[in-house]
Amino acid sequence: EFEVGIEAEGVDEFAITWKGKFEKAHGLKGFLDGQIRNAADSSFDAIYRMFFHPALTLSDEITELLKKKLTQYGGGEAYVEATAGKCEGR
Helix, strand or coil, X not given: CEEEEXXXXXXXXXXXXXXXXXXXXXXXXXXXXXXXXXXXXXXEEECCCCCCCXXXXXXXXXXXXXXXXXXXXXXXXXXXXXXXCCCXXX
């Protein structure tokens, strides 16, 4: 899930909300990359929902590696919030 807002010269409003499978977002992410780089101001919020089968090991080393991978493209203001639960129906 992505929510994007951009401010730029001559643009009154630019906002996108997208929900879908990650692999279907590549074209949109490519388009948004150029728009965000050229904007006077922008915001980009992303929510990733991941399911691990078998379950992800929650050792400190594994969780730190996952957090690093999830935030590497976040620029200066990236963070990870995670919850764990029983994966039902999968």
